[in-house]
Amino acid sequence: MGWVAHKFGGSSLADAGRIRQVATVLGARDDAAQVVVVSAMAGVTDALTRLVTDAAAGDADWRVQLAGLRGRHVEAATTLLGEHADLGWLDSVFADLADLLHAQSLLGSLSREALDFVQGLGEVLSAGLLTRYLRSQGREAARLDARDVLVVSETELGRVVEDTPTRDRLAAWRAVHDARCVVVTGFVCRAADGRITTLGRNGSDYSGAIFADLFDATALHIWTDVDGVLSADPRLVPEAVLLDRLSYDEACELAYFGARVIHPQTLAPAIRRGMPIVIRNTFNAGHPGTRIEAESSAQPPVKGLTTIGDLAIVNLEGAGMIGVPGTAERVFGALHDAGVSVVMISQGSSEHSICSVVRAAQAGRAVAALQHAFAAELAAGSIHAVTSTPDIAVLAVVGDGMAGTPGIAAQVFNSLARAQVNIRAIAQGASERNISIAVAAGDASRALRAVHAAFFLSPQTVSVGIVGPGNVGRVFLQQLAARGEELRRRANLDLRVRAIANSRVQCLHESGIDPAAWPETLAAATAPLELDAFADHVRAPHLPHALIVDLSASSEIAGHYAGWLARGIHVVTPNKQAGSGDWSRYQAIRAAQAEGRSLFRYEATVGAGLPVISTLRDLLDTGDDILSIEGILSGTLAWLFNRFDGSVPFSALVREARELGYTEPDPRDDLSGMDVARKLTILAREAGWSLRLEDVEVESLVPEALRGVPREDFLARLHELDEALATRLAGARDRGCILRHVAHLDAEGRARVGIAELPADHAFAHLALTDNIIQFRSRRYCDNPLIVRGPGAGPDVTAAGVFADVLRVAAALGAQL
Numbered sequence: 031m032g033w034v035a036h037k038f039g040g041s042s043l044a045d046a047g048r049i050r051q052v053a054t055v056l057g058a059r060d061d062a063a064q065v066v067v068v069s070a071m072a073g074v075t076d077a078l079t080r081l082v083t084d085a086a087a088g089d090a091d092w093r094v095q096l097a098g099l100r101g102r103h104v105e106a107a108t109t110l111l112g113e114h115a116d117l118g119w120l121d122s123v124f125a126d127l128a129d130l131l132h133a134q135s136l137l138g139s140l141s142r143e144a145l146d147f148v149q150g151l152g153e154v155l156s157a158g159l160l161t162r163y164l165r166s167q168g169r170e171a172a173r174l175d176a177r178d179v180l181v182v183s184e185t186e187l188g189r190v191v192e193d194t195p196t197r198d199r200l201a202a203w204r205a206v207h208d209a210r211c212v213v214v215t216g217f218v219c220r221a222a223d224g225r226i227t228t229l230g231r232n233g234s235d236y237s238g239a240i241f242a243d244l245f246d247a248t249a250l251h252i253w254t255d256v257d258g259v260l261s262a263d264p265r266l267v268p269e270a271v272l273l274d275r276l277s278y279d280e281a282c283e284l285a286y287f288g289a290r291v292i293h294p295q296t297l298a299p300a301i302r303r304g305m306p307i308v309i310r311n312t313f314n315a316g317h318p319g320t321r322i323e324a325e326s327s328a329q330p331p332v333k334g335l336t337t338i339g340d341l342a343i344v345n346l347e348g349a350g351m352i353g354v355p356g357t358a359e360r361v362f363g364a365l366h367d368a369g370v371s372v373v374m375i376s377q378g379s380s381e382h383s384i385c386s387v388v389r390a391a392q393a394g395r396a397v398a399a400l401q402h403a404f405a406a407e408l409a410a411g412s413i414h415a416v417t418s419t420p421d422i423a424v425l426a427v428v429g430d431g432m433a434g435t436p437g438i439a440a441q442v443f444n445s446l447a448r449a450q451v452n453i454r455a456i457a458q459g460a461s462e463r464n465i466s467i468a469v470a471a472g473d474a475s476r477a478l479r480a481v482h483a484a485f486f487l488s489p490q491t492v493s494v495g496i497v498g499p500g501n502v503g504r505v506f507l508q509q510l511a512a513r514g515e516e517l518r519r520r521a522n523l524d525l526r527v528r529a530i531a532n533s534r535v536q537c538l539h540e541s542g543i544d545p546a547a548w549p550e551t552l553a554a555a556t557a558p559l560e561l562d563a564f565a566d567h568v569r570a571p572h573l574p575h576a577l578i579v580d581l582s583a584s585s586e587i588a589g590h591y592a593g594w595l596a597r598g599i600h601v602v603t604p605n606k607q608a609g610s611g612d613w614s615r616y617q618a619i620r621a622a623q624a625e626g627r628s629l630f631r632y633e634a635t636v637g638a639g640l641p642v643i644s645t646l647r648d649l650l651d652t653g654d655d656i657l658s659i660e661g662i663l664s665g666t667l668a669w670l671f672n673r674f675d676g677s678v679p680f681s682a683l684v685r686e687a688r689e690l691g692y693t694e695p696d697p698r699d700d701l702s703g704m705d706v707a708r709k710l711t712i713l714a715r716e717a718g719w720s721l722r723l724e725d726v727e728v729e730s731l732v733p734e735a736l737r738g739v740p741r742e743d744f745l746a747r748l749h750e751l752d753e754a755l756a757t758r759l760a761g762a763r764d765r766g767c768i769l770r771h772v773a774h775l776d777a778e779g780r781a782r783v784g785i786a787e788l789p790a791d792h793a794f795a796h797l798a799l800t801d802n803i804i805q806f807r808s809r810r811y812c813d814n815p816l817i818v819r820g821p822g823a824g825p826d827v828t829a830a831g832v833f834a835d836v837l838r839v840a841a842a843l844g845a846q847l
């Protein structure tokens with residue numbers, strides 16, 4: 031007759047409205063005949079279990095619970111069938127239940143039979159409701175109580191169908207019922223000795239597959255409240271993608287490792303018959319869902335990922351195991367005898383240790399069993415120890431297409447390494463369909479997301495924290511807002527701003543702050559800046575990568591870099607304090623990078639958006655030797671001396687440069703030459719010379735009297751600079767020269783910063799606006815220096831330099847830019 035089987039879960043039958051929706055779904059299909067297996071209404075099985083347990087325990091509250099449960103079903107029935115519908119069938123189920131509960135409460139103990147009987151009543155009730163509602167809608171529907179036909183026996187692997195009695199009973203039932211829509215009670219069945227029982231947890235899916243098989247259905251549709259099987263648990267990976275096809279094997283692997291796909295046992299009747307299973311959404315019935323069948327597609331090679339927690343590693347180690355046949359048998363025999371289920375096994379080819387991953391609750395039992403089984407070897411020292419490591423999770427990477435495809439494991443392990451996840455044990459079977467990786471439980475979500483992103487199942491997410499959004503920071507966030515969507519689309523990169531702080535307050539956000547709307551978000555923040563909490567939030571354990579972009583000029587913030595880097599937080603900054611500051615802090619930062627396997631990028635500290643540090647690195651990395659570095663390294667001072675012709679006072683130009691965002695937060699940093707001295711120190715250290723800031727000979731333009739005053743007083747007294755500079759300019763002109771602010775550094779350790787009088791035809795005399803110029807003389811570039819030139823200050827170019835560093839970090843983490 032062309033039967034199609036449908037199984038509806040509890041969420042699809044939770045109330046009258048949902049039961050109507052189920053009828054609509056069934057009615058809209060053109061199946062020749064339908065066998066519809068139903069679960070209990072959502073929450074009812076648990077409520078029944080509580081009810082019978084409480085009654086047996088003498089809890090007088092059971093009558094109230096029973097009335098509540100009856101009320102829920104009566105309400106659904108009257109809503110579906112009308113106020114005057116005959117509810118005798120429902121009353122009879124509840125009357126029998128009340129008698130049984132009363133008996134249990136008198137006996138004061140709970141029998142297995144009573145528990146099984148009561149637990150299965152939810153399906154009896156929901157099947158009764160759906161059948162009657164379908165009939166009220168004019169459909170020819172029959173209710174099949176699985177307790178009358180489905181006979182099972184208990185085996186080590188669970189309950190299995192007794193084929194002959196079941197088929198005989200079903201044939202007898204069908205002889206008197208020829209409806210084209212048969213509504214079957216899921217979950218319930220009968221034991222071979224006649225007792226009413228259940229198929230156990232997740233039994234309704236299993237019932238669906240059993241009845242699909244018994245009715246010789248062409249397909250089994252499992253209706254639930256999601257559109258199908260996702261590539262990962264969406265609570266851990268919100269970007270998880272829907273899988274349109276899976277093979278039985280892939281579904282089994284994912285299901286075993288805890289994915290809420292379908293119970294693996296459910297698949298057995300379907301696999302035997304080669305019947306497709308389709309996971310679909312009752313509330314989005316037009317969606318095709320996920321189709322599970324014998325063959326899937328080899329692409330993508332990794333289909334899905336799951337994690338299973340609450341595990342422990344149990345390790346047996348000792349030289350006495352090497353080459354000794356039968357050790358593994360003894361290990362697993364002992365674990366079996368102790369009733370310990372082994373989730374994963376790993377043994378290196380040295381045979382020096384055997385490691386098993388077991389449920390955390392069984393770890394103590396497993397260790398005791400192994401200590402007992404190997405007591406003699408432990409005493410003799412041929413086995414050193416049986417140890418257990420708690421707080422373990424296993425990540426399973428699943429896909430048929432992994433088989434025979436080189437590089438998959440490399441990609442998995444690379445992504446875990448980049449996300450700084452330590453691998454505790456690995457297992458891959460010869461089917462190559464599943465790579466299982468044991469990691470610390472605290473790393474599980476990060477590991478899951480990192481591998482998910484590595485296979486482009488979701489974007490590479492970098493958790494970003496921004497410190498000090500001032501002139502440069504504002505523009506950086508604008509640039510990020512403008513490019514974010516394109517980066518997600520083109521490079522699968524999600525630079526997610528999850529924290530922003532200024533010098534007073536911080537805003538920490540779980541799912542991300544819109545970089546276009548950060549001013550409002552930060553304005554509403556009240557939590558005071560607390561840098562440890564800030565870093566903890568950015569280094570979210572569930573996100574694979576963390577990055578702090580420091581856009582302040584603060585030495586205090588730079589003092590945190592080493593700690594952040596050591597914790598695996600990457601740092602990008604235009605702040606010169608770390609690169610030019612205290613030598614021991616600088617060395618600590620370098621050491622922390624290695625320790626945390628993290629990246630520190632600071633290209634914008636010298637020349638803003640110009641490729642100065644990367645050019646120097648390229649020269650050094652290719653084996654060149656730097657002889658000297660000379661140039662104009664301050665955008666502000668370049669601009670000031672390009673403009674300073676005596677027509678306006680020098681102080682007026684300084685004010686304009688400040689308004690244009692060229693100067694440091696305190697313009698004395700530029701005018702004193704300290705900003706350039708810092709840049710020179712950064713370049714020297716990059717070249718491998720241990721220069722300290724105090725080793726740089728600096729000529730300051732700031733008069734002695736203005737050096738120690740507050741910034742606002744200094745700005746008010748800026749005119750005090752004018753006279754000395756006007757005199758200096760006049761003197762240079764008399765000698766046919768121009769004034770420029772020049773920096774010089776050489777391999778002998780000489781470093782000088784100050785005003786130079788240069789001939790009017792000097793190369794440094796013809797720069798425009800904020801142009802920096804940096805000349806590298808090296809062994810290769812000795813006659814004619816290598817020159818980098820261009821705008822060296824201003825929020826736009828500096829922010830772009832910072833952004834480029836952020837993208838370099840993302841590329842190193844695996845983003846395909």
Ligand SMILES: NC(=O)C1=CN([C@@H]2O[C@H](COP(=O)(O)OP(=O)(O)OC[C@H]3O[C@@H](n4cnc5c(N)ncnc54)[C@H](O)[C@@H]3O)[C@@H](O)[C@H]2O)C=CC1
Pocket residue numbers: 497498499500501502503531532533534559581582583584586587604605606634635636637638665691692693694695822823824825828
């Ligand atoms: N403006 C430019 O052309 C260039 C600037 N830079 C560097 O970029 C950085 C930012 O420069 P601007 O944006 O121009 O400065 P800015 O003064 O406009 O912004 C700095 C921000 O950092 C915040 N801040 C200061 N101390 C802080 C602390 N302890 N904690 C949190 N936030 C703090 C301030 O409130 C301010 O919002 C500086 O390090 C500067 O040297 C580098 C190259 C070029």
Ligand SMILES: N[C@@H](CC=O)C(=O)O
Pocket residue numbers: 635636637638663664665666667692693694700705822823824
């Ligand atoms: N104030 C600095 C900004 C870049 O570092 C400059 O003028 O160069």
